[in-house]
Amino acid sequence: MISSIAELISDRIGTMPAGERRAAQTLIANYPLTGLKTVAEFSTAAGVSSPTILRFVARLGFQNYPEFQSALQDELAAQLQSPASRTLNSASPANGGAVSPMLEATLDNMRETFRHLTDKQLADIAARLAERRGKTFLIGGRFTDPLARYMAAHLAIIQPDVYHLAGQESIWRDRLIDMGKRDVLVIFDIRRYQESLLRFAEKAHQRGVQIVLFTDQWLSPIARFARHVIAGRTAVPSAWDSSAALFVVAETLIGAVTRQLEAAGAKRIRDLESLR
Amino acid sequence: MISSIAELISDRIGTMPAGERRAAQTLIANYPLTGLKTVAEFSTAAGVSSPTILRFVARLGFQNYPEFQSALQDELAAQLQSPASRTLNSASPANGGAVSPMLEATLDNMRETFRHLTDKQLADIAARLAERRGKTFLIGGRFTDPLARYMAAHLAIIQPDVYHLAGQESIWRDRLIDMGKRDVLVIFDIRRYQESLLRFAEKAHQRGVQIVLFTDQWLSPIARFARHVIAGRTAVPSAWDSSAALFVVAETLIGAVTRQLEAAGAKRIRDLESLR
DNA sequence: CAAATTACGTAACATAAGATACAGCGCTCC
């Protein structure tokens, strides 16, 4: 199978006449830039005439020159976006302002967070979230509740019985009555840890609920009751702590759970689509 | 000293009229590809007319469009040739499981997102959010609303009149009555873009509300009405798109706004503390 | 609130780009 135009060229370059071969070589030499220029520029660069260039692209299977250019651009777009081949000037002094420290710290937080997180841990948690024996509840603190919402919004699509606990304490406390051993409670709690969440977690724990805790590196007191603890780095040069690392862990988990439920989930998503 | 065209643009984007700013944002969003296409394609991508594109490149100091394209191509050539700094930590063999690809992609997304985002842009947006002339409203789509909540939760602490628009469409539509020129509306909208948000944004725009848009690299149609556009990378090896990059941008902005309001904000935070 | 200025888009224009027809040259094969 031939994907890129460069491959296509090197595949057929053997069967080409001399002039077209020169065109091909010129293009490959500084791929794909020459192909983005005009036919005239291409032709002089290759030392051949314009019609030769046109015959060359025609031989590659393109109807006309613009079509050929579009293909090159699409390919370039894919390259520029995908991390793989990018040249990425992280050393660019360009943005050396106030942005970099924040970004750098965040990136470091993520690396650190994942360094202390094994595949097995994540797989276990994902498995627990994916096994459909009971219900899944999610809740967060003052600043982390949006993370709970974000996760709930995704999980609720691929499986039933996913509930985000919102509103006043009294409201979700009453939901305890519905929780049991087979259920999972996902809690987000970072400094400063919230009393109300601790109380709630304790009671849920007493009822045998499996608790998955997202917290910071200093560990919320809830860790005491949690079956799984994810400790994310939160330090950034800002007045606030960063929840970005936890956010990425959440996304990773969402992805893992989705993969596990692929068969069942795919059908469910189709069903949901048809409901619209 | 200004080397790249991207820098040149972000340097002058503040002094540009609305239409040209849209052109600039569109170009930056997936730099430099849009600039390599024809004027007509560029203009439709940006949602403006061809002459606006030409005025845009003229303002950047180019004599004509081909000259501008040549400059972009030269820049691209330099980038493609230097096999530079890539693969920072891709050599970390530690966790070679299912985690790495997700994390790596996310890290790349962030670098890429910030690469297309200058300090000046962020500073401008932060300044707009910090100037206390009017109210600040935040709203998001199905999966991004938690980001709006997250940002609102922080901003609401350091300044008054910050509102997160939640619940049904009819509810926040009625809030339009309260919005005017001095107000700011922060919208989060990534694929698949939501009709309801577009309608809401258009009406808000008509009322003169300043819109700050967080979207993905393909730009929500709301970009048309936005004063500021932040285009985050969202592609990850998962069934879902990632909002992590936008999340980090949001955190960065929160930090910047906080810094600007330091004097006023610090007092406010003390007052809040004493209320507990 | 009014006037002046600036910005934007529509439409017509000129130019440069890609496409094509045809003739000359070189190469191969008989």
Add this chain to the structure above:
DNA sequence: GGAGCGCTGTATCTTATGTTACGTAATTTG
């Protein structure tokens, strides 16, 4: 060594691209 075939370039044509002029709308300023 000659005839046929194929490749290449010159010159011409057509298309569509970039450019410009002008009228209208929006925005700013007094």
